[in-house]
Amino acid sequence: MPQPSTHAQTARDLLTLVGGPGNVTSVAHCISRLRLGLADPGLLEVPRIAEHPAVLGVVQGDTFQIILGPAAVGPVADAFEELVREAGPTARGQALREANRRRNATPAKLLLRRIAEVFVPLIPALIACGVIAGLGGLLNSLYLSTHWQALSGVVPVTTALSQGFMSLIAVFAGYNAAKVFGGTAVLGGAVAGIVVYPGVVNVTHTLFGHLKPGQGGVLGALGAAVLCAAVERWARRHVPEALQMLLVPTLAVAVSGLAALMVLMPLAGVVADGIGHGATWLLARAGVGAGIVLAGTFASLVMLGLHQALIPIHATLIGQQGFSVLYPILAMAGGGQAGAAVAVYLRARNNPSLRRVIRSALPTCVLGVAEPVIYGVTLPLVRPFITAGIGAAIGGSLVGLCAQLGLTTGSTAIGPSGLVLLPLLNGSHGIGPAVLIYTTGWLASALSSCALTYAFGFTPSMLADLNSPERDHGPSQPPL
Template sequence: MNNQKLAQTIVENLGGEANITNLTNCITRLRIDLKSRSNVDLEAIKQLEGVLSVLDQGTIQIVLGPGKVTKVANEIHENTAIDVDVEDEGDDSEFDMASDTKAAYKAKQTSMFQQLFRHIGNIFVPIVPGLVASGLMLGIANLITNLANPDAGILDPAVLETDWYMLLKAIGNLLFGSLGVFVGINTAREFGGTMVLGGIAGLLIYAPVLGDVGSLNLFGLTLQLSSGLGGLLGVIVAAYLFTQIEKFTRKRMADSLDLVLTPLITVMIGSIVTIVVIQPLAGLLMDGITWFLVDVMLQAGGIIGGYVLAATFLPLVTVGMHQGLIPVHLELIDKFGSTTLLPILAMAGGGQVGAMIAIYIKAKNKRLKNTVASVLPVGFLGIGEPLIYGVSLPLGRPFITACLGAGFGGAFLSLFKVGAITVGPSGVVLIPLIADNKYLLYIIGLLISYAGGFVLTYLFGYKEEMVHKLYGESTSEMEKPDSKKPAQQEETHLSSPLAGELRPLSELNDEVFATEAVGKGIAIYPRNGKLYAPANGKVTTVFPTGHAIGITTGTGMEILLHIGLDTVDIKENVFELNVAKDEDVETGQLLCTFDIDAITNKGYDITSPIVITNSDAYDTINPVSQKEIEVGNRLLTVK
């Protein structure tokens, strides 16, 4: 029975797609919630070829095993109207290639600064659609204003007094007038706090009453207050502080008093610290950043500064640090009415487009030409990730020539001080958001960046022998490991990926693992939140939540590392991956870090099964007999 037929039969025996209210794809099983049990035949599902087990614990669990469960979930997703949380394992699409390459780079972003910028991105990215919509409305209003200028003589100046014009401008300003609230809410959500308290932190920074107070004497200090001091950076720090105060207080507060006292203490202490410490320091920091970018790089640096900014932007993108510039753009807009930084940085995408055109013309490899043709259209629209992660970055040299070519467009725009009225996309989509009617100058800069990326890549950036970097050397089928039939060898040892207490699978409060339905192995109750590779191999499965990782060794042994039980249901960021799918790993390499306290506080069992999912291919799989184990110690002996 193929996967499509299996998916269809499962849905039919669950009473049809209309009877399924929720379907989640875990790494080993499908979890299904139903409207009614009247037309459900679980016994028939148990008999289906490919189904390892079926559990009925309120939520139906159909165990299919790693890999197969994703393929069956994909079939359900593609052939029914059921919304399935699936992990795409396709490897033929150019966009899948780009996603995998991106994941590999993102997985290595483990420094404090890289994680900081990742958090900033999670805070601001959800707001960007609103910024674009609001910016376009203000752009239309500004265009009407310019056309109604008596010198232009195109529109009657009376149009500026109409209700429609004033409404358009008022709605366009709505988000910008309350941006601090949204940033505060998203910050609290990102760090696990109460969102409304984060919103209060944003209101505090931008409260007009602060300007009315003027100065304040606290703790012997005379503080000069003003609305907006510290900017959005101050909002992020304040909302984060509110979240930490809230968590600290809630752990120590009696349940009966929590609802009243925890928010009160959070707001009172958080507000005082924000006014006395955060606002002055954040104000100084934002002034320093603005001074460096505007006064040093753009004004003093001139065209050289513009070149450097445009040419170095994409390396920041690959490590996620570009998201940290969003509050800088917004600060510039708040101070000067537009950000001259954004159009310059947008030239980086133009350099990539030019590089893709050069590669398409020079390449002889048909697969590469098809890849470029697939990703190039979205590049013109300012979506550069498929170009970067799908072609130029894996190839290497074209990424560099594209960056260098983009610098010429940045230099041109810095010369004419072309700005944007809001944060938004790049490429041709940014044209309506350009300030002061400098649309033509922006277009010329974009064409220059296209030309720069094209010329440098065509002359220096691409050679046909580089294609193997994208698609790999040709390898005969005999050289590839067969995951279903491991190579014969007498004995293999797996190292422990965790430090903690050993527990047999049979004791687990999860029937799938306890009955060894997905494979034999052992479980570990970890004492710290670090998961390491138990053997050399390739990462073949990484579940999006980060709670489960699959590794296949060179001999074909398939190992599943599952952090905790039922942890797929955790929506917060308690897992931090350090590897990506298809990445080669070595024994003892850090795969993932996780917050044990956060997991257990949510009521989840942290006991972590380590199983060999193709156990039938081996004669014996014997765990060690001790009760405690350290990372790197022998865990399993496989014959």
């Protein structure tokens, strides 16, 4: 992993290998990936990018994704964006960017991209508050069992630290949503603030009766902020320039705010309640089946980038119940990938290059970032990717079975997985049982995936090819 002093050099290297600043149409990043929009993908030097010492893997799709790991991706992305900004736009680059934007502007692609842009920036705060909430839960349990008075004042402090952000998450979501959908961010935050304002209990003349603070949660705030951005854009086109400073923000907040109070909050409340009741019902009635399907297919969703669509669901569950009951099941996918990687390591005894890749990627996978294993090991070999999914399904079925028996396990934050998720767990019977259930499921995923991959993950010809003397460069690149 590169040290901070080398992040700028990594950014410069990658900028050259993706075709220079004129070929870059957008720069973004999530927890582990640098996501680039490119005007001309033909200018990419994919093999050289994949071989760069700071790069853990690459994925090609609507955006070109370079997996750098959670420690490096933020600084490298900042340096990369600064280099692109300093280079300035070119006429050819602007034309290509517009063509690329139109090509990728399908409704589904735009929706997923915008959902990610709204919620991914909130993940660090969710993680921090989740860890503090977990610590507060442990201290509270210790206080209740020992009645140690020194802890009596600590618990309210940890509660305030962890719940301050969570009580206003709708405002932050609205702020980001307005910015993403072409409006003024602070206006989106203003209308989203209506959702959490305690005084909404006094609003009785709505189409759906009384309101309560927080009704609809992030979904209501998201709808209000998107509408606010739309009204603002309309107003800027139609209001005389001399009156825009006064009327545009007023119209945007008034129209979208009234819509939030009268329609959006009640409707979003129905949807949010449906998500909460639906997840609870699903795990209570069909926990085993749900665990098999969700855990077994999640790596494929990650590979396709479709997992971003689940972020609002997790955020809604965390806002309603304090934790997402779906997230720990999905995290079993990482255990499956880790187990499969171990089996490949054992089977590829005479392939030092592939074993080096696994040694560097496996710790990252155990700590919650599975993409290096997926793109560098299991997906190129195909069969281990499948057996990893089966192993993950086994672990997911165990977590789902416990939920079906009334022992629900949930995550108080989203983003981390693997063993890093342990301090973020909670459940219907507290932190202790949740940690035990999750750890058991994760280990079951890893062990069963390792056994299945070792036994069924290779054909004789695959093993011969992997271990042949002239084949020491690892598996071929995944189909991109």
